[in-house]
Amino acid sequence: MAHVVLNSRTLRLRVFPKPKGKAARPKRENKTLALFEAPAEDTMDGPADKLAEKVAALCLLNRVNSDILARTPQLGLRDWWLTAGSLTATVWNLRSGRAANQGIRDYDLAYFSEDASQEAEEEVRRTAAKLFADLDATVTVRNQARTHLWYEEEYGVAYPPLTSASEGLLRQPANAFTIGMKCTGTDFFDIYAPLGVGDVWDMVARPNRVMPLSKVFEEMTARWQARWPRLVIYPWVDEQEKNKQKQ
Numbered sequence: 001m002a003h004v005v006l007n008s009r010t011l012r013l014r015v016f017p018k019p020k021g022k023a024a025r026p027k028r029e030n031k032t033l034a035l036f037e038a039p040a041e042d043t044m045d046g047p048a049d050k051l052a053e054k055v056a057a058l059c060l061l062n063r064v065n066s067d068i069l070a071r072t073p074q075l076g077l078r079d080w081w082l083t084a085g086s087l088t089a090t091v092w093n094l095r096s097g098r099a100a101n102q103g104i105r106d107y108d109l110a111y112f113s114e115d116a117s118q119e120a121e122e123e124v125r126r127t128a129a130k131l132f133a134d135l136d137a138t139v140t141v142r143n144q145a146r147t148h149l150w151y152e153e154e155y156g157v158a159y160p161p162l163t164s165a166s167e168g169l170l171r172q173p174a175n176a177f178t179i180g181m182k183c184t185g186t187d188f189f190d191i192y193a194p195l196g197v198g199d200v201w202d203m204v205a206r207p208n209r210v211m212p213l214s215k216v217f218e219e220m221t222a223r224w225q226a227r228w229p230r231l232v233i234y235p236w237v238d239e240q241e242k243n244k245q246k247q
Contacts, residue, residue, distance in 0.1 A: 048196065055091055056189065056195045059181060062090040062100040064137045069183045070132055075124060079165045080111035081180030081192060088176050088200050092228050095203055104228055107136040110164040110180070116145040143175055144168040158213055166192050173213040173220060175199045175206045205233045 010102035012154065060066050068082050086107040090100050109128065119142045128141045144162045151159035160167050169192060170176045180192040189196075199206055201234040205221050207214070223235045 005208045025231045046076055050193050051201055052197050055200050056191055058091045058094050059087045061094060064101055064107060064135055065090060067135055068139060069181060074131060075127055075181055081165050081182050083108045083110045083169055083180045084172055084177040087179055091200050092203055095230050096230060109139055109141045109164045110168055111142050114145045121146060155216060159204045170194055171211050173208055173217040176204060178208060202229050205231055207234060207236045
């Protein structure tokens with residue numbers, strides 16, 4: 001656990017969180033679910049926390065990321081994350097000498113609500129559209145409780161129902177995209193990175209084989225390689241696995 005200050009806010013870090021059961025509501029008047037207890041003192045625990053601090057600092061240099069994080073608590077969602085693409089792409093842009101928001105087409109805001117009706121999701125989207133109307137960006141808002149209803153039709157792969165917004169991050173096709181960030185209360189930013197932030201910082205696209213998404217991974221990495229030539233890409237199937245398949 002780390003407790004540091006970035007952009008005049010306190011950043012609470014937990015690089016490898018393992019939430020157990022349902023977290024209690026924060027004592028502050030805030031509806032956002034807090035995964036972690038506040039740290040007892042301002043200390044850095046180790047290299048993982050320090051690296052997460054660097055990644056978070058770069059993510060916040062993208063003004064759109066910062067604005068979305070600051071405003072989303074107004075939606076009244078308890079379980080949500082600004083996820084994947086806009087965070088990782090911001091870091092890779094800045095590490096490559098590009099503008100923080102260059103080439104980022106949309107910003108994914110994932111939340112989880114037990115009301116999985118399309119009507120409820122549309123209501124959240126309408127409210128979010130008004131909240132982010134002045135941003136020069138597309139903010140895609142999706143209830144993760146509904147993902148299994150449309151995922152197979154779009155990607156051709158069955159998708160088990162989720163039980164939280166953070167669980168969806170674990171099913172991204174690349175490890176570098178299994179990252180989420182949110183604002184909890186008036187004082188804290190939380191980072192959820194179950195597979196660490198090493199690939200984000202080092203600009204590595206490594207397959208996350210939790211889901212059979214080899215085609216999606218290959219299509220995505222082809223686009224990424226064009227945008228970030230220095231990106232290191234690990235193939236979905238390595239040479240050793242290919243040889244086994246031929247036998």
